[in-house]
Amino acid sequence: MQSTYQSWGNFPKVSQRIRSIPWRKKPLLLPETPDTVLAHGLGRSYGDVCLNNNGILLTTRKLNRFIQFDVDEGVLRCEAGVSLAEILALCVPQGWFLPVTPGTQFVTIGGAIANDVHGKNHHCAGTFGRHVLQFELLRSDGERLLCTPTSNEPYYAATIGGLGLTGLITWAEIKLKRISHRAMQVESIQFSQLDEFFELSQQSDQDYDYTVAWLDCNNSQALGRGIFFRGNHVAADEIPKDWKLPRFNRLPPLLRTMPINLPGFVLNRWTISAFNTFYYKKTRQSQLIDYQPFFYPLDAILEWKRLYGKNGFLQYQFVIPDHRMLKEILQKIVASGLGSFLAVLKTFGELASPGLLSFPRPGVTLALDFPIKGAVTFELLAQLDEKVREMGGAVYPCKDARLSARHFQAFYPQWTKFAEYIDPRFSSSFWRRVTETPLCVKS
Amino acid sequence: MRKILIIGATSAIAQETAKLFAEKHDALFLVGRDVDKLEAITADLKVRGAHQVAYYTLDLNEFDQHEPMLEQAYKSLEGLDTVLIAYGTLDDQKACEQDFAQAEQALRTNFMSVVSLLTPIANRLEKQHYGCIAVISSVAGDRGRQSNYVYAAAKGGLSLFLQGLRSRLHSANVCVLTIKPGFVDTPMTTNFKKGALWAQPETVARGIFRAIKWRRNVIYLPWFWRFIMMVIRLIPEPLFKRMKL
């Protein structure tokens, strides 16, 4: 069946056939035609790592069954299309939490592995892949590989952060994290310069499991202005008796699903006002909040991407090893006036991922949105790629839709080794783009 | 805790309904013909909180195996209070027109086999004086259309059968629920073009769950199909036969 599956940024526009994969033990039964295939979870990747133009998408959302949950050990085994939201709904009431979570819970476990996602606790927990005990990889020739850190290790390493190219993950087993209550103690601290951010970050990494900052990119005068958030899960006995699970500020359903595309300024207004409520309140405030608004502030508006209008948008996320160089890139972004008003800033820790092609590495990472305003947007981002390359950093494939082959290969020189593990039948729009030209930059 | 027998447990709609039962810690007995699928569903329902889950492999066109299956369900659940019948096939109408064997197969699966199941089930529940029988029929059974009248005849016959059974079992305190879904996005309808009228199996499952709880008689899912079918039934036959529906 032909379909209109797109990715989160609504760019690029592609056309693909859809094959739903509802049963993990059944053979893939791929068509005889030479078309390539690619797994697709919840399409929360911004660009084209989850797209396969003119090929076939194997959608995994019906592969959404739990297999086993060891409540004493916190080990959960489930099919690859189970979403993090479904895992939380099951595990939080039983005292377990995701070891690592990205900024949305609407991603599948297969997608979380394939992009080796990171969260606000990267400095102490590393990437998602570090907590994956084992998974099954189904190859197009029908072979099923049980992958663990010790069995089929090369496939284990290639599949974590492997952008869906090594085959279909049918199920996975992860180690959860103990919590005793769903509430979080969260502190927000305003800062006016990047140096203050780095200081706060360094101070907090020891005592706080979760740290992240919002950076104001609106105003070149106040560059470096932002809010630093840090938080921890709370022990049940530290919760005041009268603390009640707040009723979430749910928008009306029509707004949540956002049936139409709205002009971009609506989102900017929203982010600016969210930013300002924190920024102008107090220099420092501490509160007890539920984990949902802390981890997933944007999930309340399900289809917020539509706020960027029908042209779609790009998200740009990079990491550079030396934080002193961040200012130079930021100035360039702010001066262009093309980016979103808010950027998300975080320092990555030293913990290495088992993934061969994973993005996170020690340094500082920044992410922000760029509504597509034509060639200028693409030119700016290409210039940023060059800066990131000079600084020895990398750009995150899961957010990307435009990176050149030259830059990708510079950021991920191990891609040739990775390519040995790609399933011959699997491919993606992203992969064809970033490998179209021969290796130019040798490391 | 209810003791629930689900026949056709691998259907998309049944799977979603079973999850809702599992969250309420009900005990479940699943019947289907594919052991891989049944195993996967059983494990899932256990993790989701079902009090107990057992499965039984059976091609439901083997009528003589219906009694032993029911026997086993009673044994495993130590009783029975709710039955959900959820299997079916949407056969190719054109093929059924050309070949009676195909039409017969469609009628066997969608009508005869259900009658064969409901006969012993009804007798047992009638005797024990409690219980609920929920059966998935279809809006298609409300009027014969040229595009799928063999399937429609089976489902229409099934709806009539259930109507009579309901009235027979009423005095025995057993409720009979006829479920009439509209278009649902499931494996059965993979090759259909989906539009605004299409519902997800999760939505239909919630409707079934509630209807069983409230001991309803006939439900259309989603609700607006009641009105769509009302209009379709009102179209006079001289006009209807000219419509390419």
Ligand SMILES: Cc1cc2nc3c(=O)[nH]c(=O)nc-3n(C[C@H](O)[C@H](O)[C@H](O)COP(=O)(O)OP(=O)(O)OC[C@H]3O[C@@H](n4cnc5c(N)ncnc54)[C@H](O)[C@@H]3O)c2cc1C
């Ligand atoms: C609001 C928002 C916030 C986000 N915040 C973060 C963040 O903080 N940190 C972060 O790291 N990311 C973040 N992301 C990105 C998101 O976490 C990743 O894109 C994630 O991988 C999406 O998962 P998915 O299930 O939607 O997969 P998709 O986007 O559908 O697919 C992603 C990749 O996984 C592959 N894949 C999916 N399923 C399988 C399978 N079963 N077997 C093999 N390969 C498979 C696909 O082929 C594709 O390459 C965010 C995204 C959004 C929309």
Ligand SMILES: NC(=O)c1ccc[n+]([C@@H]2O[C@H](COP(=O)([O-])OP(=O)(O)OC[C@H]3O[C@@H](n4cnc5c(N)ncnc54)[C@H](OP(=O)(O)O)[C@@H]3O)[C@@H](O)[C@H]2O)c1
């Ligand atoms: N989808 C719709 O639009 C729609 C609309 C109205 C009514 N309905 C009715 O809803 C019910 C559920 O269907 P669904 O939409 O959920 O589709 P589905 O997922 O395709 O389910 C159909 C199920 O019937 C099972 N089945 C068929 N023949 C069988 C047999 N001889 N023995 C055992 N099992 C058999 C299939 O088993 P396998 O898994 O082993 O193949 C499958 O699990 C059906 O009665 C259908 O007629 C559906």
